[in-house]
Amino acid sequence: DTGVSQDPRHKITKRGQNVTFRCDPISEHNRLYWYRQTLGQGPEFLTYFQNEAQLEKSRLLSDRFSAERPKGSFSTLEIQRTEQGDSAMYLCASSPPPGLQDLRDTQYFGPGTRLTVL
Amino acid sequence: DAKTTQPNSMESNEEEPVHLPCNHSTISGTDYIHWYRQLPSQGPEYVIHGLTSNVNNRMASLAIAEDRKSSTLILHRATLRDAAVYYCILFTSGTYKYIFGTGTRLKVLA
Numbered sequence: 706d707t708g709v710s711q712d713p714r715h716k717i718t719k720r721g722q723n724v725t726f727r728c729d730p731i732s733e734h735n736r737l738y739w740y741r742q743t744l745g746q747g748p749e750f751l752t753y754f755q756n757e758a759q760l761e762k763s764r765l766l767s768d769r770f771s772a773e774r775p776k777g778s779f780s781t782l783e784i785q786r787t788e789q790g791d792s793a794m795y796l797c798a799s800s801p802p803p804g805l806q807d808l809r810d811t812q813y814f815g816p817g818t819r820l821t822v823l
Numbered sequence: 824d825a826k827t828t829q830p831n832s833m834e835s836n837e838e839e840p841v842h843l844p845c846n847h848s849t850i851s852g853t854d855y856i857h858w859y860r861q862l863p864s865q866g867p868e869y870v871i872h873g874l875t876s877n878v879n880n881r882m883a884s885l886a887i888a889e890d891r892k893s894s895t896l897i898l899h900r901a902t903l904r905d906a907a908v909y910y911c912i913l914f915t916s917g918t919y920k921y922i923f924g925t926g927t928r929l930k931v932l933a
Contacts, residue, residue: 747910747923761919796866810914812921814866
């Protein structure tokens with residue numbers, strides 16, 4: 706079990722460019738979450754997948770943001786036409802299906818991708 | 824959404840116990856109390872969770888008030904590696920998201 710991995714760990718881009726982040730969850734986890742964290746604040750929920758289905762999206766996820774999980778394994782988060790306000794840490798988390806273990810509602814977080822928009 | 828209230832910061836001496844409080848007066852019967860911590864430049868890390876009874880694991884203990892409107896995370900012997908932001912979160916089973924507050928920044932003094 707290598708934990709949740711995210712790539713890249715850091716991304717610097719210019720305003721207006723598109724960026725894509727990848728998240729690889731823990732292998733047996735069918736639930737995947739994206740959060741965004743700005744400096745001094747706790748993480749804010751963005752979206753949730755169960756297998757390949759995107760079941761919930763936050764109002765924070767504007768039309769410029771899109772997330773996919775095509776085969777129910779890894780996920781990508783794309784931001785189009787980045788703005789300086791998009792600068793943040795983007796965190797991915799995963800959790801096991803209900804009944805698999807007592808920690809079924811526990812979310813396991815990756816190290817995050819830090820985005821800086823110049 | 825259920826909310827929690829935590830002190831912004833706390834300090835502790837190394838090797839001493841630390842009690843991190845959390846108020847959650849709007850908790851409902853199906854809300855679990857989860858604690859996470861976030862070390863610098865890392866994602867949040869699960870610490871412990873509970874529903875009604877006190878809980879112990881290798882990392883910490885969780886003491887839950889009888890009326891469940893507050894809880895306390897107990898680190899029995901703080902080390903320098905415990906310096907982090909600690910988040911108390913109410914999680915409603917059947918929902919999908921954690922709602923983080925700003926947490927308590929714990930400083931451990933050598």
